[in-house]
Amino acid sequence: MSMATDNKVQIEVSNNHTTTENNTTQKRVVYDTKNLNLWYSENHALKDINLEMKENEVTAIIGPSGCGKSTYIKTLNRMVELVPGVSTTGSIAYKGNNILDKAMNVEDLRTRVGMVFQKPNPFPKSIYENVAYGPKIHGIKKKALLDDIVEKSLRGAAIWDEVKDRLNENAYGLSGGQQQRICIARCLAIEPDVILMDEPTSALDPISTLKIEELIKELKQKYTIIIVTHNMQQAARISDRTVFMLNGEVVExxxxxxxxxxxxxxxxxxxxxxxxx
Amino acid sequence: MVGREAFQGELQHLEELIIELAKKTKEQLNLAIDALYRADVSQAEQIIQNDKELDQLDMKINEEAIVLIARQQPVATDLRRLVVALRISNDLERMADNAKNVAKSTIHLGEDHGIEVHPSIQEMKLMAVEMIDLAILSYENEDVTLARRLAELDDVVDNMYSTMLRELLEETATNPQKIQHIMQMAFSGRYVERIGDHATNIGEDVMYLVKGESLDLNN
Known part of the structure; x- marks a missing residue:
């Protein structure tokens, strides 16, 4: 975890001009999007987006299919660049640093900004290995430290009690809701600041959905969460602020x-x- | 605007039930004041009986609104519309209770009480009926101007009641043997005055429905 911690220090130092001290009531802006436009080749998918997202808040993004909400959330960790022909104008400042700047290290960004997807996507490995994977590729090798990270992350994702006695079993053997919480634990293991969630419960049953929603409310004490959802009641239940998008624009x-x-x-x-x- | 026609129809039905409850409440008030002036105990008893029907209508409105909240999970104007339906129904039911209370006073007074009913009660009743009409029109048309007018009329009713109460208190000094009867008269005036307050509450509900803001028109 030392790598992530070091990076955090760097960002906080470089970001003093835009921050508010943690002990004040005003929350710090984590993402500051200004005049963002995005095209998929000729298709103008995001139009003049201006949004501020604050730390330790849940921000929900709602809107009909094709409104640009998934595109927007994928710009926040630059995953959108995986689509050929994407171009952007404007800026997205993450703690003061423009992430659209080509000089920005994408891997470094994705260490701080985790993502959970619509369909649970655990690796075909053991529960333990799923969670330990991120810290391992960041150079952590000590078994005791990895054990500690795995337990802490699984606890953080509210699934420790359900899997603690079968950490070596394949994650594919878990239910959909459990798999999604393993994915959240995997995300927590690299100690991100922000968790992006793209319809994280749309493939889950109502009980699993409510568990994830409860988890999101707990996670916001430590993390900033941005969630795209088609479920408006979910947005109403769990978020502090809501963005409504339509035809690539922020309406409200x-x-x-x-x-x-x-x-x-x-x-x-x-x-x-x-x-x- | 398209979509949710069935839900729209159910909201419309709820509004019709509220208008029906308002109409029956107004009838009860008219009958109650009429019975008071004519010392008609049997009519007063009928009013008390009728009140059960109004209570049932209020319960029906409550049940339908709660089912719609549970099934439709409304937000924004839809949610406010259902919350307002519950509140208005409650206010109308309380108005009807006040009419019933006037009927109870008529029964307490009996047929041969021998004192003149204060003329202000009739005037207050006319104002209260006008306020119920205005409140319901304001609700049907979502007209906040009419809602504000209710607050003005309520002030008039309040003043009429204060004046009447002062006169009745003076009468207790000159007619102490009739104090029980005069008290019933004062109570009746108070019940009509309360109906004005509930009508004003409906005005507040309409303002909340239209503007999404809570206001206190009673102060």
Whole structure:
């Protein structure tokens, strides 16, 4: 874990001008997106996005299919670059550093920004190896330290009690909800600052979904969470602030309580009340 | 706007039930004041009987609104509409209770009480009926201007009640043997005045429905 810790120190030092001290009530901006535009070749997928996401908050992104919410979340760890023909303008400052700057080290960024996907995607390895994988590739070799990280991460993902006696079993043998929590544990093992979640419960049953939602509420004490979801009740239940996107634009970004009780924009009202179209 | 036609229909049905409850509440108030002035004990008893029907209608509205909340998981205006339906139904039911209380006073007074019913009660009732009409019109049309007008009318009713109460207190000094009867008269005035407060609450509910903000029109 020393690598991640060192990196954090560097970022905090380089970021003094944009931060607020932790002991004040105002939360620090983790991601500051300014005038972001993104094209998939000719397709203008994100249009003038301006958003501030704050530490230790859950920010939900909602909107109809094709509105750009998944594209946006994938720009936050630059995964979107895996799509051929992508180009961007504008900036996304992560703790003061523009991550769209080609000089930014993507691996370094992804060490601090973990991601959980729609479908649980554990490796075809043991539960232990799934969680220890990240720390190992970051150079941690000591068994005792790895054991400690694995336990801490599995506890953090609220699955330790369910798997502690079968850490050497294949993760594929777990239920979908358990697999997704293993993926969250795998994400926690590299000690990120931010966890991006792209519809993390859409493939899960209601009980597993509620477990993940409870977990998200606990995780925000330590991490900043940005979640894309099609489930509006989920966004209402777990997030502090909600972004509503439509046709590649941010229509409304406000406190979740406000957005779901008294949205300012008629398009938001029509979407969340199911009268969109 | 498209979508959720069935839900829209259920919301419409709920509104119709509320309007029906308002109509019955107004009838109860008219009958109650009429029975008070005519010292008609049997009509007063009928009003008390009728109140059960209004209570059932209020319960029906509550149940339907709660089922819609559970099944439709409403947000934004839909959620406010259902919350407001619950509140308005509750206020109408309380208004009907006040009409029932006037009927109980009529029964306490009996048929041969021999004192004149204070004329202000009739005037207050006319104002209260106008306020119920305005409140429901404001709800049906989602008209916040009418909602604000309710607060003005409520002040008039409050003043009428204060004046009447002062006069009744003076009468207790000159007519102490009738104090029990005068008290019932004062209570009746108070019940009508409370109906004005509940109508004003409906105005607040309409403002919440339309603007999404809670306001206190009673102060």
């Amino acid at each position: 970004f406000s406190e979740t309580d406000q957005l779901f009780s008294n949205p300012k924009d008629k398009r938001t009202e029509d979407y969340i009340t199911g009268r969109f179209g």
